[in-house]
Each structure stands twice: as C-alpha cells, then as structure tokens.
Amino acid sequence: MTATLPPDTTASTGWTTVCRYDQLQPERGVAALVDGQQIAVFRLFDGTLHAVGHRDPVSGAHVIARGLVGTRGDAPTVASPMYKQVFDLRTGVCLDAPDDPALRLPVHPVRLRDDWVEIGAGAVAP
Amino acid sequence: MSTPAPRQLVVVGGGMVAHRLVEALVDRGGVADGGWQVTVLAEEPRAPYDRVALTSYFSGRDPQDLALGDPALWDTPGVQLRRGVQVTEVDRAARVVRTAGGREHGYDALVLATGSAPFVPPVEGKDLPGCFVYRTIDDVAALRQYVTEVDTRRKDSTHPRPVTGAVVGGGLLGLEAAGALTALGVQTHVVEFAPRLMPLQVDEGGGEALQRLVGALGVQVHAGTATAKLTAGRDGRVARMHAAEGSAAGLTHLDVDVVVFAAGVRPRDELARACELPVGPRGGVVVDPTCRTEDPAVWAIGEVACLDGRTWGLVAPGYTMAEIVADQLLGGAAEFPGADLSTKLKLLGVDVASFGDAFGTSPGALSVVYGDPVAGVYKKLVLSDDARTLLGGILVGDASAYAGLRPLVGRELGGDPAAWLLPEGAEGGPASAELPDDAAVCSCNNVTAGSIRDAVRCDGCTDLGAVKACTKAGTSCGSCLPLVKKLVTTELAAAGVSVSSALCEHFDVSRAQLFDVVRVTGITSFSELVDRHGRGRGCDICKPVVASILASLDSGHVLDGERATLQDTNDHVMANIQKDGTYSVVPRIPGGEVTPEGLIAIGEVARDFGLYTKITGGQRIDLFGARMELLPAIWERLVAAGFESGHAYGKSLRTVKSCVGSTWCRYGVQDSVALAIALELRYRGLRSPHKIKLGVSGCARECAEARGKDVGVIATDNGWNLYVGGNGGFTPRHAKLLAEDLDTETLVRTIDRFLVYYVRTADRLQRTAPWLEEIEGGLDHVRAVVLDDSLGIAADLDAAMADHVEGYTDEWRATLEDPEKLRRFASFVNAPDSPDPSLSYVVERGQPRPSTAAERTAGEAAGAVLVAGPRLEVFSR
Numbered sequence A: 001m002t003a004t005l006p007p008d009t010t011a012s013t014g015w016t017t018v019c020r021y022d023q024l025q026p027e028r029g030v031a032a033l034v035d036g037q038q039i040a041v042f043r044l045f046d047g048t049l050h051a052v053g054h055r056d057p058v059s060g061a062h063v064i065a066r067g068l069v070g071t072r073g074d075a076p077t078v079a080s081p082m083y084k085q086v087f088d089l090r091t092g093v094c095l096d097a098p099d100d101p102a103l104r105l106p107v108h109p110v111r112l113r114d115d116w117v118e119i120g121a122g123a124v125a126p
Numbered sequence B: 001m002s003t004p005a006p007r008q009l010v011v012v013g014g015g016m017v018a019h020r021l022v023e024a025l026v027d028r029g030g031v032a033d034g035g036w037q038v039t040v041l042a043e044e045p046r047a048p049y050d051r052v053a054l055t056s057y058f059s060g061r062d063p064q065d066l067a068l069g070d071p072a073l074w075d076t077p078g079v080q081l082r083r084g085v086q087v088t089e090v091d092r093a094a095r096v097v098r099t100a101g102g103r104e105h106g107y108d109a110l111v112l113a114t115g116s117a118p119f120v121p122p123v124e125g126k127d128l129p130g131c132f133v134y135r136t137i138d139d140v141a142a143l144r145q146y147v148t149e150v151d152t153r154r155k156d157s158t159h160p161r162p163v164t165g166a167v168v169g170g171g172l173l174g175l176e177a178a179g180a181l182t183a184l185g186v187q188t189h190v191v192e193f194a195p196r197l198m199p200l201q202v203d204e205g206g207g208e209a210l211q212r213l214v215g216a217l218g219v220q221v222h223a224g225t226a227t228a229k230l231t232a233g234r235d236g237r238v239a240r241m242h243a244a245e246g247s248a249a250g251l252t253h254l255d256v257d258v259v260v261f262a263a264g265v266r267p268r269d270e271l272a273r274a275c276e277l278p279v280g281p282r283g284g285v286v287v288d289p290t291c292r293t294e295d296p297a298v299w300a301i302g303e304v305a306c307l308d309g310r311t312w313g314l315v316a317p318g319y320t321m322a323e324i325v326a327d328q329l330l331g332g333a334a335e336f337p338g339a340d341l342s343t344k345l346k347l348l349g350v351d352v353a354s355f356g357d358a359f360g361t362s363p364g365a366l367s368v369v370y371g372d373p374v375a376g377v378y379k380k381l382v383l384s385d386d387a388r389t390l391l392g393g394i395l396v397g398d399a400s401a402y403a404g405l406r407p408l409v410g411r412e413l414g415g416d417p418a419a420w421l422l423p424e425g426a427e428g429g430p431a432s433a434e435l436p437d438d439a440a441v442c443s444c445n446n447v448t449a450g451s452i453r454d455a456v457r458c459d460g461c462t463d464l465g466a467v468k469a470c471t472k473a474g475t476s477c478g479s480c481l482p483l484v485k486k487l488v489t490t491e492l493a494a495a496g497v498s499v500s501s502a503l504c505e506h507f508d509v510s511r512a513q514l515f516d517v518v519r520v521t522g523i524t525s526f527s528e529l530v531d532r533h534g535r536g537r538g539c540d541i542c543k544p545v546v547a548s549i550l551a552s553l554d555s556g557h558v559l560d561g562e563r564a565t566l567q568d569t570n571d572h573v574m575a576n577i578q579k580d581g582t583y584s585v586v587p588r589i590p591g592g593e594v595t596p597e598g599l600i601a602i603g604e605v606a607r608d609f610g611l612y613t614k615i616t617g618g619q620r621i622d623l624f625g626a627r628m629e630l631l632p633a634i635w636e637r638l639v640a641a642g643f644e645s646g647h648a649y650g651k652s653l654r655t656v657k658s659c660v661g662s663t664w665c666r667y668g669v670q671d672s673v674a675l676a677i678a679l680e681l682r683y684r685g686l687r688s689p690h691k692i693k694l695g696v697s698g699c700a701r702e703c704a705e706a707r708g709k710d711v712g713v714i715a716t717d718n719g720w721n722l723y724v725g726g727n728g729g730f731t732p733r734h735a736k737l738l739a740e741d742l743d744t745e746t747l748v749r750t751i752d753r754f755l756v757y758y759v760r761t762a763d764r765l766q767r768t769a770p771w772l773e774e775i776e777g778g779l780d781h782v783r784a785v786v787l788d789d790s791l792g793i794a795a796d797l798d799a800a801m802a803d804h805v806e807g808y809t810d811e812w813r814a815t816l817e818d819p820e821k822l823r824r825f826a827s828f829v830n831a832p833d834s835p836d837p838s839l840s841y842v843v844e845r846g847q848p849r850p851s852t853a854a855e856r857t858a859g860e861a862a863g864a865v866l867v868a869g870p871r872l873e874v875f876s877r
C-alpha cells in the first residue's frame, strides 16, 4: 500500500513529491507527512489541487484532511470533521470566524509535475 | 375631563371563560386607569388552565402544559387573581360577595363564571374510596395516584392482575375518561345508559362504528346498561359495580378497582339560587342575549349561564359570552349570536366529529353516508333538499375532513359531496383558497378565514405560531389547525413570502422533498443531483443527507464510488472520531447477548491493540483510541471472531436494548432477548435521518427502558405492546402507545412500516419524537398509515424494508475484501503506516487515555509520555 515515489524526490529544490495524482479521489482529502509536518491535500471536482494544514485549530487534533469538501458561495471549502468549522481551501480562512487569526489554516504551495503531486517548502503563514 | 375612580369588577370562578373575560378586558384597554379594577375569586388553587386538554395532563404531568394564554395577564396592574378562594354568598342589596374565609369584596359589576360540576348519579356506594369524577387537575391527579397505587400493590402481590376500571357514562366526557384510564394501563369498561355511545353527537351508524373502534382498542363498551349500585371489598374500597336488571347482554356486575363518573354536568348555580336570581328549568343562571341576569349589576357567562333557554356545555359559546360581557362593560352593545355546537374529539385515538345539523332534523334534509366497517370509518353529510348546501355531518374513525367542512355549514359544497367522504378527499378537501372570508375557521375562538388572512396580510405574521398568537385561532381544541395552517401557507405564498424549508445553500428543498426527488428521478449520484436540482458543490450538511437518502433507496456499499466523498469521517472509516483524532470501534452485540468466547475475543483485540475498553450505555463494548490506519487490522480480528459492524457511527440503527425476559426472569411473559436480537438483525444498517434506537422489555416492569427508545416493545400476556417516539438525550421523551397486544408477525410488520415511513418523511437530524410532533396529524396519522394503510402505501413500505433486509451486508467485511476501499485507511499518503506523531497517552486505572495539554507539556519535558502502545507494531500489517 506504500506509495511508490519517483526517484528524484527533491527536497533540495524546495518541492516534496507526496503521491501520484490519480491516488487522490476527487472531493476527498489525504494527509501527507512532509518534514515532520502534517499537511492536508485535496483534489477538487474540477481537478484543482489545494494543500492546507492538517491540524484542526479548534480541537488541536490532526484531522482536516478527513473533512467534507464542498463550496460556500464561490469558495471551495473543507469542514473540520471534529466540530464542523468550515475553511476556505484557497486562503485557509475559517469562514465561520474570518476575523480570528487563531483559526486560520496554513496554506502550502502545491503543484502537479507530470503525474506527481508536489508540496512546496514553506507555508503562507496563517 | 378628570379620570373617574376605577369601578370594581368581581368575577366568581377562575375557569376558562373567566380567563377569556379578563383577557378581553385587558386587550381592549378596559382595566385600571379609567376602567375596571378586576378581582377574580377562584376556588381552584391555580390560575385558569385549559380544561379542554385536561386528559393530556395524564401523559404530560406538568400542569404548566395546560397553561392558557400568556401568564403575564395575571400581573397586569388592575387585575387580581385570588386562588383557592371560594365565594359562599352574594349580597345583591349590599353589592358584596363573601368568601369561605370570611372576607368581603364589594362590586359595581359581578360576573358569575362558576362553570359546572360533574353529575354523579345518586347510586348507593357512589362515595366509596376508588370513586372519582373528572373535571379538574386535582381530580385527574387523585385518579392517577390511586390507579398507580393499586397497580403497584397488584404487581407485588402473588397474583398480579391488571387494574380494572369502569367509567359511568359513554358520552364525550366518558370516552375521554376511558382514554385516560386506558393510558394508565387500566382494563377499562364503559357503561352507558343509552343504547349507543355519544348519543348526543352521533347517530346509530356512527355509534356502531365508534363502538367497534373503541372495542378494538381494548375498551369494553356496555351500552343500554344502567348502574344500580356500587359495593366495597374487604378493604373498604370500591370492588363491584352492579348493573340494573334488564341491562343489555344480561350483564349483572363488573369487578372493578376504580370507578369514574362522567355522566354529564350540572351548572354551579347555587350562588344565584341563594340570592334569588332566576334559574332555568334544568339549572343555569338565566341571562338575556347580553348575558345580563335579572339584576343589571350581575352577569353570568360560560357553562353556568342559561341563555336561550339552555346551558352550553362547550367552551366556544362561553368564550363568545365573555367577549360580549367585556364589550358591555366598556359601553358596547354586543349580543349573543347563537353558537356552533360542533365538536371534534380524539377519543382513545379515535376521531369523532359532529357538526351542524348532525341528525338531519331540518325539513327535507338528505344524507350522504359512507361506511367502511373494515377500516372502522363512518361518515355522513347532511345536505339541503337540493343536495347542494351543507347542513351538518358526522365523522367517525377519520375526521380529517372536519376542519375543511365545518366552515362550509350553510354554504354550497360545490362539486360532488361524496368527494369529501372518500379517503382521498380527507386531506382537507377542496381548496381552502375558496373559503369565504366570513367562514368561521376556529369555532372555539370565533376566528374567521378573513381574520387569519388579515393576520398575514396586514399584521405581518409570517408563520403559524405568529398567527396563533395574533388571532388565537387553534389555541383551544386545536382541531382547526390543519385548516389554519393551510390558509396561512396559501396567504404567505400569495404575498410572495416563501416559507423556507431549504436544506442548505445548495438545495432549496427539505430532506423529505429531496428524498422524493431522488426516488422519482432515480438519480444515483450526488454530482448529478446537485447539478440538476441544486447549486454549487455541496457541504457538510447536504452531502451526508444525500448519502443517507441514496443508502435508503438502494443498498449499495456506503463507500462505493463517489458516495465515499459524501460521508462524514465516521461513516467514511466506519468508526467514531474521538477528541484526539483516533477512533472508537463498536462491534454489534445484538440485544446485548454475548457468548463468553465473544467476550474473550473482544478482550484480546483490545489488549493486543492497546485500546481503552468500556461498556457503553447501549449494552455493548466500545474500544477507544484506534488509529485510523489500524482499523482494518482490528476489524480483521473482530470479523474472524464472528463480529460485524455495530454502526455506532452514522445515522442508522444503533442498538436494540433488551432485558433478560422470560427465559430467566421469574416475571417475564415473553422472550424479549429473542425478539430484540431478531429486530436488531432485521434493522441493522438501516440508514435514517437520525440514529434509531429500539428496546424490548419482557414484562411491564420495563427493565429495558423501551419507552425511552424510538421504538419500544413491551411484552404482555397476549403479545406485545408497541410504543414509538421515545428518546433520552437533551430533551427526553417517553414513547407513546401505537398499538397493543400484537402478535410477533404483526409487530414486526408494523415496526417495518413505521421505520420506513420515518426514514422517508423526517427532516435531517430529526428523531422520531419531533417527527411525530411535526408530521401533520401526528401519532394518529402515523398509526392510520402503518396499521390501516390510510395512504395506500403499506405495500410499498413493506417492499422497501424487504429490500433492506435482503440487501444487507456487513460493511466491514465488505471493506476488508476490497483493496480499493482499504486504501483510505492510510494515515499518510506518503507514509501509510506511520502513526500520527502528535498522539500521546497516559495510563489511568490500567488503561490508556489521551494526555491532557498540561501532561503533554510536562511529559515532553520529562520524556515520559507514551506514544501509542508497545504491542501495536506486532499486530499491525
């Protein structure tokens, strides 16, 4: 069940390969472990990729990737499975408390290279 | 102009009509400043309450539930309510009343609103302990206490037998009392002197139908029977009712523990008689159409008044009189317009309605009769000689057309009258939109269709509750509510106000409507549904709802294809998420019965995976702290030991709690464990709007707490009693009786239909109790659907449950067999077996538990926190 990673996992370039694109089910997240950090990665119905922190700021548990994906207005969202706060996947902002910086998820760079999903080093700080 | 000193108004009696009088005076600004100083002298120890709903006090128990109107009324400056005060004398010359406590109250105006007293026939033994009347909250409380006490003594005796009771009187009140006794579990007899039940309201055909229906509910009716005397047993309490000679069916006596007199009422006109005010030939204080007695300072209203030569034993005419007196006291000239004596009752769950010229006494009157002896329905419409104008009618067994028909009395029915009588016509009949503005919709409160429309149009009411508060429609007997609701909805729609039942921003319809959309269109995927019938891409509200609907309509695996993306994490990994992000595992233990081997297997799994173990409140075992990536390994062991998913996650059947029942318990009368297991296996995996819990008790001691469950079954000597709509939780509710003494096959079929009907029509996260409260027609409607097939959908409901039972497979076993499904249990997509590094535990009372934030900080410093269990790696794959 281990994801076979391509040989050139290039932490040195600042991008870490985490899985193949087709390992991601549309509209459902997975967690990835990148340099000891837990990151939630989502592939949406339109094919776009998003990566945010896996830690739920409300409960402190690492569960965000297991939340339900959807939309609120135009924003693509994930709802924490613990207490159901809804986060904007593009910005990490908690849409139920947009002004509370403590409830913002870090947003990580993510890209598709060939058929591989890569997470960039450094997060846009919450 | 200076303000004159307030005049003194004394009201004797604090009943329903007195309440309405004070309310009307206050509403019209007639109290205090420049108006009246009001003193209400009430014999009962409490504020006026809803006597019409008295019987509900048996089930509700909280006197507060019977509150009338806004309790703040009694705090209005200028209004005084004196409870527990009996007036013993009216001194008309001095214009004072005297109370039993020796106080005097002077009056400028006096209103007698003393109501009626129950009539107790003068038979020998009528005052024995165990004989009751049925008029006040205290009467009901005393009756209930007596029955409970006898019942408890019986159960503890060596020959337990049910409490038996007789109600004297088979009219409206008598049947109410019989219903109340039956609800207390009393074996009830009704003794009626006339040859049929409710002789004043229904004709022979109606009486027959009624007797059949009431008999089917276990109440034995003895019509044409007179009570000769009552005699006591050795303990001095009532023990036998003797029938007069020549009673029907040769009945000589009944052995009873309790007797309730409900043989009519007599006006409490004793004060008027003593001060020499004229009374009617059959009692009642004689008043003119303005409700004034011979003495211009004294009025009489409500049941005590004799107006137009008769007394009026219903609340609506009393309310009219109260409004008239309020008007008169403020200088108006209102007069009694005559009253509508229509009644609609739900007696023992049987609908009875009688309205207008029910007996067809108008010259040339024609009757249209519809009878269905099998369904126990009798309906009659009385029409004018040209068969066009509605004059009156009688409905027994199904009175759903009443609310629509009553306002049409005296008007042309339009179309075929028979359409009103057929089962399909029942839904309130032809459009309420056509109802003229002056048609009375709520007869208890004299509210017309026009006033209801105005409340919406002019007063800005936007829902039923606001309209009720504003017009008082529907606040007494409630029988007009379906029509009021219809008028309100129609009016709101006309005003362009949409009544939102939208599920969320993605779907404009309610869960029940969405269910129908899916069923009718046959759509099987969320994407297609949201594209065609919604907008956006869904959310954590609508996705699980759609998942549940899809699961109810076909029995595919909950994790198949796109459906997996709709499931909340609990359904997605088929376990319950805990505060630290790990999960709990609950194997099914049907009925709570488990073998020693089963217990050992669970114990071994818990030990080997380092899981915290606890017995749940649902008679099974919960294993906590399972990391997501270990769930398949844990379940592989459990499935191998013969266990299956317990569905502790998801909205579905949880458990069927059982007591040990007749196999071991010395009191058990049926095998509750066997039934509980059968039911749990039948309904396992059934997806529903909220969780469903069942309980089965082996006798009336109820050790399984079945009445605290959505579906509760209690064994009887003859079979099973079925209760529905119970729950614990935030708002606990006791389940209500749906049917009695069912054999097992009928019981299971009835539960099947009840559950499928609930699954189809309930709202999101609505358990059975609130569903029953909200569904139109309530419990009686549901009973008619599941027992009498009143909607003609029983076969469909049966088929749906058969499909479910047929299609059931264990979700965990199926998951273990499918490598594709197993992929989701990876902790990390790039490190599938690595534990979440943030988890940490401490050991307490010999078991692991998540460490607290403080322990975590301290532990990290000391390096003493245990991360997962040492044995875990050995057993993970």
Ligand code: SRM
Binding pocket: B576, B577, B578, B584, B585, B586, B614, B615, B616, B617, B618, B619, B620, B621, B622, B648, B654, B655, B691, B693, B708, B709, B726, B727, B728, B729, B730, B731, B767
């Ligand atoms: C484990 C257990 C407590 C225990 O240690 O005994 C439990 C645990 C939870 N209950 Fe419960 N309830 C448990 C028996 C009960 C009971 C007792 C019973 O069933 O006899 C009740 C009251 C009876 C009832 O439901 O009517 C009960 C009323 C609730 C409610 C309130 C429901 C309501 O209608 O108000 C909730 C909240 C909800 O469902 O929305 C709830 C919700 C929960 C949740 C699911 C809360 C959550 O979302 O995390 C808990 C997690 C379960 C888990 O396994 O992780 N639990 N819960 C019991 C599991 C029973 C089982 O074997 O499946």
Ligand SMILES: Cc1cc2nc3c(=O)[nH]c(=O)nc-3n(C[C@H](O)[C@H](O)[C@H](O)COP(=O)(O)OP(=O)(O)OC[C@H]3O[C@@H](n4cnc5c(N)ncnc54)[C@H](O)[C@@H]3O)c2cc1C
Binding pocket: B012, B013, B014, B015, B016, B017, B018, B041, B042, B043, B044, B051, B052, B053, B054, B055, B085, B086, B087, B088, B113, B114, B115, B116, B134, B135, B136, B173, B176, B268, B271, B301, B302, B303, B304, B312, B313, B314, B315, B316, B318, B343, B344, B345, B477
């Ligand atoms: C079980 C039951 C079911 C009913 N169902 C219906 C129904 O479905 N529809 C319907 O229209 N009607 C129904 N009724 C009848 C309805 O309740 C009465 O018509 C209504 O309560 C009459 O109101 P009232 O104020 O005239 O009398 P009451 O409500 O009886 O009030 C009179 C009050 O005056 C008090 N009183 C009497 N004498 C004195 C005194 N000397 N000093 C001080 N206080 C005194 C009494 O204690 C009592 O509290 C039902 C009645 C009962 C008991």
Ligand code: SF4
Binding pocket: none
């Ligand atoms: S009562 Fe509250 S804390 Fe206890 S199990 Fe139920 S939901 Fe959890």
Ligand code: FES
Binding pocket: B441, B442, B443, B444, B445, B473, B474, B475, B476, B477, B478, B479, B480, B481
């Ligand atoms: S008719 Fe009784 S409350 Fe409306």
